[in-house]
Amino acid sequence: MNDSDTRDPALPSPFDALRAEMASLNAPRGVHKELMAAFAAQHKPRRWYEVAPWRIAGAFGTAAAVLLAVLAVPRAPFQPARDDSAFIALDSFERIAQDPAPRMLETTVPRTALAALGVPVNPENAGDMVQAEMLVGFDGHPLALRLASE
Numbered sequence: 001m002n003d004s005d006t007r008d009p010a011l012p013s014p015f016d017a018l019r020a021e022m023a024s025l026n027a028p029r030g031v032h033k034e035l036m037a038a039f040a041a042q043h044k045p046r047r048w049y050e051v052a053p054w055r056i057a058g059a060f061g062t063a064a065a066v067l068l069a070v071l072a073v074p075r076a077p078f079q080p081a082r083d084d085s086a087f088i089a090l091d092s093f094e095r096i097a098q099d100p101a102p103r104m105l106e107t108t109v110p111r112t113a114l115a116a117l118g119v120p121v122n123p124e125n126a127g128d129m130v131q132a133e134m135l136v137g138f139d140g141h142p143l144a145l146r147l148a149s150e
Contacts, residue, residue: 087144
């Protein structure tokens with residue numbers, strides 16, 4: 001709603017009194033310029049070499065803190081990539097090397113029997129059978145095992 005259309009031009013504006021009162025509160029001309037000159041005289045700008053040491057010290061401190069934070073993070077131990085097609089020794093390497101006539105046999109092994117070798121077992125697959133190849137010594141003793149599929 002616009003009140004300017006219905007207002008009588010002979011009446012004073014509602015903001016005239018406010019405008020007059022605010023004009024008396026303003027600072028006299030030139031005061032702002034004098035204050036700024038006094039402030040500039042009191043607080044001279046610093047030269048770059050007066051500020052630079054603190055900035056450099058802050059930068060070095062920050063870099064040292066970041067470096068310490070990065071070096072302090074514990075790292076996971078190195079684990080070589082697991083080759084699932086490699087044999088898992090079930091007997092000593094000397095025994096495997098000294099066997100005169102080892103044989104390869106394909107067989108199925110219950111997954112629960114492989115839990116001790118690090119094969120993951122959970123209730124859903126505990127009854128599964130896993131295809132494996134076994135290196136068997138001349139006396140029938142298993143020497144090594146390789147999982148064909150998991």
